[in-house]
Amino acid sequence: MADSGVEGLVVAGDLLKAVAAGDETAFGRLYDLFAPRVFGLVRRVLGDPAQAEEVAQEVLVEIWRTAARFDPSRGSPTAWIFTIAHRRAVDRARAEQAATSRTLRAGAASLDTPYDAVADEVTGRIERQQVRTCLDDLTELQRQAVTLAYYEGHSYPQVSKLLGVSLPTVKTRMRDGLIRLRDCLGTGAAA
Structure with a gap:
């Protein structure tokens, strides 16, 4: 047909x-x-x-x-x-x-840089612990919003619905929380 x-x-x-x-x-x-x-x-x-x-x-x-x-x-x-x-x-x-x-970059990187698995594992553990400590310093709403968005993969509107707060509030708490995390972790330039 x-x-x-x-x-x-x-x-x-x-x-x-x-x-x-x-x-x-x-x-x-x-x-x-x-x-x-x-x-x-x-x-x-x-x-x-x-x-x-x-x-x-x-x-x-x-x-x-x-x-x-x-x-x-x-x-x-x-x-x-x-x-x-x-x-x-x-x-x-x-x-x-x-x-x-990604495959080409990974292949090229593995040729250029020696890899120390033990050092990488230790560094990863230290960084994860530092992030957990910094997350604990956030307000409850900031911590919940950042966790839902960055660790559980929810969008801002989904975070808003899950937390029962307005979207602008979620965006503000996310911004403030990320600034506090950046400052706590000592990464990036000042906003």
């Missing part, structure tokens, strides 16, 4: 609505309609057929999970699907490039 003109857009739009309602048959039709084109787009971005297959499958799973988010007033079903595919492909390409760069 080809997505040609207005008729193809109506079919794709109707299929997306049905997929949003959990219709597996509609998803099968949508898959058949878009899988080859999604794969082609992703392969053009990535170049590697194996990675392109993997990313194309991720895209189609994402379409299944997020079909309810499609808003026909913001664009066509094809544009929405291809935007998801392009973003996923670019994300994968960037991740691969970053991994390659």
